[in-house]
Amino acid sequence: MKHNGIEFDTYFKNYPDENGFFGKYGGSYIPEDLQKAMDEITQAYYTICKSSKFISELRRIRKEFQGRPTPISYLERLSSTVGDVQLYVKREDLNHTGAHKLNHCMGEALLAKYMGKKKVIAETGAGQHGVALATAAAYFGLECDIYMGAVDIKKQAPNVARMKILGANVVEVTHGLATLKEAVDAAFEAYCKEYKNAIYCIGSVVGPHPFPMMVRDFQSVVGIEAREQFVGMTGELPDAVVACVGGGSNAMGMFSGFLNDPVDIYGVEPLGRGTALGDHAASLKYGTEGIMHGFNSIMLKDENGEPAPVYSVASGLDYPSSGPEHAFLHDIGRVKYDVVNDEETIDAFFSLSRLEGIIPAIESSHAVAYALKLAKKMGKGSILINLSGRGDKDMDYIIEKYGIR
Numbered sequence: 001m002k003h004n005g006i007e008f009d010t011y012f013k014n015y016p017d018e019n020g021f022f023g024k025y026g027g028s029y030i031p032e033d034l035q036k037a038m039d040e041i042t043q044a045y046y047t048i049c050k051s052s053k054f055i056s057e058l059r060r061i062r063k064e065f066q067g068r069p070t071p072i073s074y075l076e077r078l079s080s081t082v083g084d085v086q087l088y089v090k091r092e093d094l095n096h097t098g099a100h101k102l103n104h105c106m107g108e109a110l111l112a113k114y115m116g117k118k119k120v121i122a123e124t125g126a127g128q129h130g131v132a133l134a135t136a137a138a139y140f141g142l143e144c145d146i147y148m149g150a151v152d153i154k155k156q157a158p159n160v161a162r163m164k165i166l167g168a169n170v171v172e173v174t175h176g177l178a179t180l181k182e183a184v185d186a187a188f189e190a191y192c193k194e195y196k197n198a199i200y201c202i203g204s205v206v207g208p209h210p211f212p213m214m215v216r217d218f219q220s221v222v223g224i225e226a227r228e229q230f231v232g233m234t235g236e237l238p239d240a241v242v243a244c245v246g247g248g249s250n251a252m253g254m255f256s257g258f259l260n261d262p263v264d265i266y267g268v269e270p271l272g273r274g275t276a277l278g279d280h281a282a283s284l285k286y287g288t289e290g291i292m293h294g295f296n297s298i299m300l301k302d303e304n305g306e307p308a309p310v311y312s313v314a315s316g317l318d319y320p321s322s323g324p325e326h327a328f329l330h331d332i333g334r335v336k337y338d339v340v341n342d343e344e345t346i347d348a349f350f351s352l353s354r355l356e357g358i359i360p361a362i363e364s365s366h367a368v369a370y371a372l373k374l375a376k377k378m379g380k381g382s383i384l385i386n387l388s389g390r391g392d393k394d395m396d397y398i399i400e401k402y403g404i405r
């Protein structure tokens, strides 16, 4: 399938190019010393991760440890609220640790083991990536340092406890807004000092090459499974696929299964409290081209051209940029990026819980909220939503802030 001059039959061979570019986005904008570390990871990825030994070990882990494949569920009662549109969810909430993040963490930690590294380092926002990496580190016997903003530590206390129980060292980041962006800054700084012994396991399809490609490839299991399962269940492809976008890993995993199909694809960003800068984190919708955390993408900037302060009710979505592949798919129009606000998200959180018995993560609730709006616009057809994670981590916060609806 061709879209705006881009051939999607051969897309994964051509994107990214050998320097990590998706069109003008991506690349690697980092100090020379760190570039050496990235080159080592890139080489290892191309050789080790493509070997049949690595692939079969990861396949076994996914089946025996993670509990893959995760199912697709038809949402009968929720669908009945939107007329003639059938809603389905890909259940990444049922992946071990309760979110899609373990898909790339097990891959990254297995790579670390093959490379002889002793430690994994990462940032986390909602804590899901931190929990997933702490889990992977425990599984492979690696040390684990997780950098987390003080604000998120307070908001996501159950995940902080889980990381500690799993043996990870949780490092509190207190500068700036003390959320995800600052956690990434601090984790990168630590990695620069420790790269000989450690490997940075980034939490999304962001950062310098090869991370956007590597994380997408590890997450593509979601889209591959989902496409096969959906066709098996319904005999056809979904009309639309929807996923929330923070850095963009769950979305890229899901979308990669459908890019070459006649399926409408929607990425959903957080509009938070409104359109004013600082009240949302909808970087693809409102941002401009810029470099941050070692990659070129679309980002929200303040008046000095620096990454702008961002906000979302979802800790995992409040990041002032998104992965370079999303910026590329945005510009060529293959994926449409749109927004939902906090209120719509909280409504969707309760709707899915009450009508289907599934408590979604606040991040994933953004995708559910958008699918409900989209369904009303479509009138008929089918929508497959990536339910990126479960909402146990968010329950205390939601009850305290919004009460029971």
Ligand SMILES: Cc1ncc(COP(=O)(O)O)c(C=O)c1O
Binding pocket: 099, 100, 125, 126, 127, 128, 129, 203, 204, 205, 244, 245, 246, 247, 248, 249, 250, 251, 315, 316, 317, 361, 363, 364, 388, 389, 390
């Ligand atoms: C459940 C869940 N979904 C989505 C996200 C957003 O990350 P990404 O955009 O990389 O999928 C997070 C991040 O923490 C998350 O925990």
